[in-house]
Amino acid sequence: MESFEWKVTPEQKSTRIDKLITTLNENWSRTQVQIWIKEGHLKVNDSEVKTNYKVETGDVITLDIPDPEELEVVAENIPLDIAYEDEDVIVVNKPRGMVVHPAPGHSSGTLVNALMYHCKDLSGINGVIRPGIVHRIDKDTSGLIMVAKNDHAHESLVEQLKAKTTRRLYKAVVHGVIPHEIGTIDAPIGRDKKDRQSMTVTEENSRDAVTHFTVLETFDNHTYVQCELETGRTHQIRVHMKYIGYPLVGDPKYGPKKKMFDIEGQALHAAVLGFVHPRTEEEVVFEAPLPEEMENLLHLLRTK
Structure with a gap:
């Protein structure tokens, strides 16, 4: 586990906590920081806060980043109908009957299992079970789904969905x-x-x-x-x-x-x-x- 600590300066006052943390370390995406906040890994003055908390001068921020989970999802050689792929995104035409990510009762044969075999560089924002998954379509709905290959792409696509x-x-x-x-x-x-x-x-x-x-x-x-x-x-x-x-x-x-x-x-x-x-x-x-x-x-x- 990695631990970090910061003290809020007068210049940083009234900044949203999730936005402030991304400026303190440009390698962390805002989406990832929000997940850490929601999971209780980030605290202000030893208390948990919400992602929209606005910091005050003198606030002491601590962040304990948990160790990565052991990857439990198995890569499977399942053919994929890829509509587009580059270093940032993959667009897949998902067949009817395929579950997007592992869940109780569907630990294998999912789109994630297939993607993990196809490429090793999926974004980690959604954790072990849903790497790269930006949005979902139902098991028995066919068609196009976008997948992020890095955290920057993931955050961009999520923001577009929100907007x-x-x-x-x-x-x-x-x-x-x-x-x-x-x-x-x-x-x-x-x-x-x-x-x-x-x-x-x-x-x-x-x-x-x-x-x-x-x-x-x-x-x-x-x-x-x-x-x-x-x-x-x-x-x-x-x-x-x-x-x-x-x-x-x-x-x-x-x-x-x-x-x-x-x-x-x-x-x-x-x-x-x-x-x-x-x-x-x-x-x-x-x-x-x-x-x-x-x-x-x-x-x-x-x-x-």
Whole structure:
């Protein structure tokens, strides 16, 4: 364990604690410092503080950086569909059925297991279990996901997600015929009190959530839509489309109990991903074609 101690000078007064620490050691990212604060490794005058604490002259700051955990996630030679890769980021077209990172019941076969075999230089901000992972998409959602290869890239991409400047377009097939061409769903999402494994639209312990949708094609009893995320809450598109009465086809959690089509999981694909590159500061946009099973579903609906 490494230990550090500083005393706040008059010039540093009123600076946010997380921002101040990054100026004291430029090798630490602000995201990493915030994690140390939340985990109680940083104290001010022997007391834990929040990340937005503003320091006072004479404050004594101590930071005890824990030793790195032993890497327990095993690298696995799993083929990856890589849309883009450089020294800072990897953009992967994740297949349906692949979990993003290890969790109880999914210790292997995840995107992280595959990434660790493919490259050794993933960012460490999210720790051993989720190295490089900036955002997630559900196991049975296919499509594009961005991964950071160093802490600078990770912090940049996270800040863009927070600022809502990334571009994330999804294609989905829903039950019912949506009667208008475009719409916006602005409804907060939180944990469902009746089912802790599910999310729901609720005012209690929720976070704001905004989804914009465009109708691409209509069928007798279904609609093919494009959804654009303004926020990125757990199960957001699935919850929002159910909320307005058009649940996703094949969704085992939020859709009809009766299975109508031969498709595993929800008909949802992360088709477009855009962000400002952390190093070049130029906007980059990537597209991934629909997986075969969604193409087959659309063909079936068009020919019914």
